[in-house]
Amino acid sequence: MTIVSGKAEARRRLQPATSDVLRKMWEHRADYAYVLPAIAVMLIVIAYPIYYTIELSFFNTPPGLQLRDKIFVGFNNYTAILTSGVFWQVTFNTLIWTAASTFISFVLGFAAALALHRDFIGRGILRAILIIPWVISAVAASYIWKWIYHSDFGIIGAVLVELGWATRPPNFIDSVSTVLPSLIVVNIWREFPFAMIMMTAGLQTVPEQLLRAAKVDGANAWQRFWHVTFPHLRNVSTVTILLLAVANFNSFIIPWIMTGGGPSNASHIWITHIYELAFGRQRWGVASAYSVLLFIILMTLGYFYVRALSGNERKDGSA
Amino acid sequence: MSTVSETISRGQPARRLRIDGWRWGGRAFLVFMLLYTALPMIWMLLTSIKSGFAAMQFPPQWWPDQPTLASYQKLLDPQNSVGQDFLRFFWNSLIVSTATTILSVIVAVPAAYAFSRFTFPGRNFLFFAVLLRNMFPAVIFLVPLFILMRAIGLVNTHGSLVLTYLTFGLPLAIWLLKGFYDNIPVQLEQAARIDGATRFQAFILIVMPLSAPGIIATAIYSFIGAWNEYIYAYTFLSKNEQLTLPVGIQRFFSENTTDFPGLMAASFMMSVPVVVLFLLLQRYFVRALTEGAVKH
Amino acid sequence: MAHVVLKDLVKTYGSFKAVNEVSLTINDGEFVALVGPSGCGKTTTLNLVAGLTSATSGDIFIGDRVVNDLDPKDRDIAMVFQNYALYPQKSVYMNLAFPLQMRKLPKGEIDRKVREAARVLDMTQLLERKPRELSGGQQQRVALGRALVRDPAVFLMDEPLSNLDAKLRVQMRSEIKRFHQDLKATIIYVTHDQLEAVTMADRMAVMNGGYLQQYDSPAQVFAHPANMFVASFVGSPAMSLIPLEASMGNGGAVLTSAEGWSLELSPRNAQKVARATTKKVVLGARHSTIKLHKSAVPGAIPAKAYTVEPTGDVTFVQALLSGAIVNISVSPNIAVTPDEQIWLEFDQERMHLFDSETEMALEAN
Numbered sequence A: 001m002t003i004v005s006g007k008a009e010a011r012r013r014l015q016p017a018t019s020d021v022l023r024k025m026w027e028h029r030a031d032y033a034y035v036l037p038a039i040a041v042m043l044i045v046i047a048y049p050i051y052y053t054i055e056l057s058f059f060n061t062p063p064g065l066q067l068r069d070k071i072f073v074g075f076n077n078y079t080a081i082l083t084s085g086v087f088w089q090v091t092f093n094t095l096i097w098t099a100a101s102t103f104i105s106f107v108l109g110f111a112a113a114l115a116l117h118r119d120f121i122g123r124g125i126l127r128a129i130l131i132i133p134w135v136i137s138a139v140a141a142s143y144i145w146k147w148i149y150h151s152d153f154g155i156i157g158a159v160l161v162e163l164g165w166a167t168r169p170p171n172f173i174d175s176v177s178t179v180l181p182s183l184i185v186v187n188i189w190r191e192f193p194f195a196m197i198m199m200t201a202g203l204q205t206v207p208e209q210l211l212r213a214a215k216v217d218g219a220n221a222w223q224r225f226w227h228v229t230f231p232h233l234r235n236v237s238t239v240t241i242l243l244l245a246v247a248n249f250n251s252f253i254i255p256w257i258m259t260g261g262g263p264s265n266a267s268h269i270w271i272t273h274i275y276e277l278a279f280g281r282q283r284w285g286v287a288s289a290y291s292v293l294l295f296i297i298l299m300t301l302g303y304f305y306v307r308a309l310s311g312n313e314r315k316d317g318s319a
Numbered sequence B: 001m002s003t004v005s006e007t008i009s010r011g012q013p014a015r016r017l018r019i020d021g022w023r024w025g026g027r028a029f030l031v032f033m034l035l036y037t038a039l040p041m042i043w044m045l046l047t048s049i050k051s052g053f054a055a056m057q058f059p060p061q062w063w064p065d066q067p068t069l070a071s072y073q074k075l076l077d078p079q080n081s082v083g084q085d086f087l088r089f090f091w092n093s094l095i096v097s098t099a100t101t102i103l104s105v106i107v108a109v110p111a112a113y114a115f116s117r118f119t120f121p122g123r124n125f126l127f128f129a130v131l132l133r134n135m136f137p138a139v140i141f142l143v144p145l146f147i148l149m150r151a152i153g154l155v156n157t158h159g160s161l162v163l164t165y166l167t168f169g170l171p172l173a174i175w176l177l178k179g180f181y182d183n184i185p186v187q188l189e190q191a192a193r194i195d196g197a198t199r200f201q202a203f204i205l206i207v208m209p210l211s212a213p214g215i216i217a218t219a220i221y222s223f224i225g226a227w228n229e230y231i232y233a234y235t236f237l238s239k240n241e242q243l244t245l246p247v248g249i250q251r252f253f254s255e256n257t258t259d260f261p262g263l264m265a266a267s268f269m270m271s272v273p274v275v276v277l278f279l280l281l282q283r284y285f286v287r288a289l290t291e292g293a294v295k296h
Numbered sequence C: 001m002a003h004v005v006l007k008d009l010v011k012t013y014g015s016f017k018a019v020n021e022v023s024l025t026i027n028d029g030e031f032v033a034l035v036g037p038s039g040c041g042k043t044t045t046l047n048l049v050a051g052l053t054s055a056t057s058g059d060i061f062i063g064d065r066v067v068n069d070l071d072p073k074d075r076d077i078a079m080v081f082q083n084y085a086l087y088p089q090k091s092v093y094m095n096l097a098f099p100l101q102m103r104k105l106p107k108g109e110i111d112r113k114v115r116e117a118a119r120v121l122d123m124t125q126l127l128e129r130k131p132r133e134l135s136g137g138q139q140q141r142v143a144l145g146r147a148l149v150r151d152p153a154v155f156l157m158d159e160p161l162s163n164l165d166a167k168l169r170v171q172m173r174s175e176i177k178r179f180h181q182d183l184k185a186t187i188i189y190v191t192h193d194q195l196e197a198v199t200m201a202d203r204m205a206v207m208n209g210g211y212l213q214q215y216d217s218p219a220q221v222f223a224h225p226a227n228m229f230v231a232s233f234v235g236s237p238a239m240s241l242i243p244l245e246a247s248m249g250n251g252g253a254v255l256t257s258a259e260g261w262s263l264e265l266s267p268r269n270a271q272k273v274a275r276a277t278t279k280k281v282v283l284g285a286r287h288s289t290i291k292l293h294k295s296a297v298p299g300a301i302p303a304k305a306y307t308v309e310p311t312g313d314v315t316f317v318q319a320l321l322s323g324a325i326v327n328i329s330v331s332p333n334i335a336v337t338p339d340e341q342i343w344l345e346f347d348q349e350r351m352h353l354f355d356s357e358t359e360m361a362l363e364a365n
Ligand SMILES: Nc1ncnc2c1ncn2[C@@H]1O[C@H](COP(=O)(O)OP(=O)(O)OP(=O)(O)O)[C@@H](O)[C@H]1O
Pocket: C013, C016, C018, C036, C037, C038, C039, C040, C041, C042, C043, C044, C045, C192
């Protein structure tokens, strides 16, 4: 809407324009009452913490010190982070974790949605079963998989030994090289149903007529998918991938409960690392500086996120 | 349709074969996904009906030799301390999740409606600001919120959780519901107002029933989110009698690290309410996404 | 029933004026059609009367009350929407009952009125259905019924027939007209189809770009369009408008085309041209007032046939004249072929002249 009035506004002088906005706001004062509760809650829970985090990132809080006795250290926290080896390791882990979880979850979810699109006996039950991992709590999921991966009594290890593929059960989550992929498998287990639900909803909006028209035009199954279904789902796919990426980037519970970031930081991602810095080692300042960096990254992502979520908004607004 | 495809594929058996290839590929894939999804859950159930001794064997008992419900009895028995704790955690989770759900709906519905219908200045900005909340991980807000909650005296209360959980659910709820209201013609409300309804009545009597799937979906989403939340509960609550299920179970089993049957039984019990709720209402969820969020 | 008065009504959206100084008086029991092209502000005007949007300035009277600040529910109006706006979750019965429930009528009376309306509109057997189980025409009837049950002071209808097929539209047109005659209802009827307005309304208000262009009976609007817009909007096929140059001399006047031909005007038409502010005038002629000759006739202007469209009882010929397309209707037994040389004779009594600067119709004293 700002886009519409932009030109007309520019032609007027600034003075009447600002009073115009105020007058309009006054005219619409009743409308704000509807969004006020939502905005108020958001303000309390977002705006204040953001401000506080930024402030704290410039201070040092030695253990045992009260938070209000913090010491100003300028950008020290930031330089400390960027020069530490852990930072780069954790960043690398985070990238692998986010990219792999998002990509594989999306592909599996999309494929499942497609495979379940054609009706067959038992489809409803199958779809319901596939959704369950998304619904149960990540804490429960972590324990289930921790038990499955157990280095002595885990079922996967036992199967591998039984099949003769291993002489003794492997250490899935106690070994630096396998811990991250093992956790990603758990994460995908929980995340792919979300992609499946979204893409199922998306598939239901593909106009049947278009598919029929394509069939009449001689397109085979793959061509129909590529030329009709897929373009139609571009918007949903973008939103789904972004939501998945954000959720994965922000995940905490699975690595925290299953490994606590170990062994030797091999499964630490940003969020678990920040948590450990703050609540484990009481280094609030450094943790806050991390948070600010994270915040900057997320704002960049957020720009695309909002654009994707409000894709049709924009078109309305300029009409 | 069938005649059309027959005309096309006449004399081209290769194409028939390829279509079947896709279909068989799809089936094989679904079987794989079913195993991937279900086997861990089945193993959870099988472990939960073993004794502690039977669970700790190598090679494992693929099927429990002597199935027992002992773990469940222990968790649900109000006489012993484990049962008391578990039931209390369960009750706490229920209270927190229900309160969150009700408040989410009360806050999200009018906001989504206003974002859809009204054209007040700053509408887009506020809408995006609300959506942005989803971008930020809980951890970023943990410290300042903890301090804030302490300042307003909410630490160690369920109120602190409800307030924070509200903000998780709201962005998606508002976005979803807004999509719904966008699709309800404004003329319906206008007709109602001409028929003698006030603006509020038009909303309650005409718009609300039409957006019921969206509201139900919003409610499920809030409930599940609150039920499963861990970090805030882990940080804000320290008194044992306040804990919610995820934190309570984690506390309990970090002290009893080898009671895997008990842990699996607890995981199962913790999952039952949300899974049942979701399975009962999942068609509303998909419908809400189809009609509200995904449709253009 | 009541009369409705709009006084200097203005509605602006930002800096855009959707309705501009519109003043109208609709008498008690009158059927007024609001016509104009898409986006000209018809719906906005109707919404202002209904109270669904508030006016930027100006007054609205229903009966003798100023209703500017009243809620729609307090204005005693009923409205039929373009897309019917039936409540999808309610049965036909409940749709009809809703306005009465809102007014807290006793149950028995609601039932009586709903069944009465259903009987009048011949849809008693549809009462239990949901709107999506009805055909377009049936939905239309329900929408009409919902307005009818209440006996309001004014009926507002926003393009109620535009979603129907041609045959159903003709049928519903006469039903609405009969409904008006039976009830002596005050009706404001929005349409962009000028034919609907002409056939149904007592008076029609022609709008364009937010401005009221002309407000008169269909016959008057047809015979005396106030300006070039109205002239081209009302009537089908549209009135042909030919830009020409006027030259005056010894009491008479001659219109000259850039193509070289000229047309001598009758004294009365010469008088009209004399009142123009510019030499450039526009000649307007409806298809039925132009005579087509297949050979040269004194006073007839040579032209070339461009397209020929037989419709059965008349054949429409289009010709190019002075850069404008001219519509002529001829009897189907006159055979004209495209590109054939023809001669056109204008009826001086029934031709219209417009000032090309102001676009207003030129009138004799
Ligand atoms: N809420 C609004 N905000 C901004 N402009 C609007 C709004 N409503 C209508 N308009 C504009 O006002 C003008 C008149 O709209 P209106 O709906 O009255 O047209 P109409 O004559 O009913 O057209 P149609 O025959 O297409 O229904 C249009 O140009 C429209 O774009």
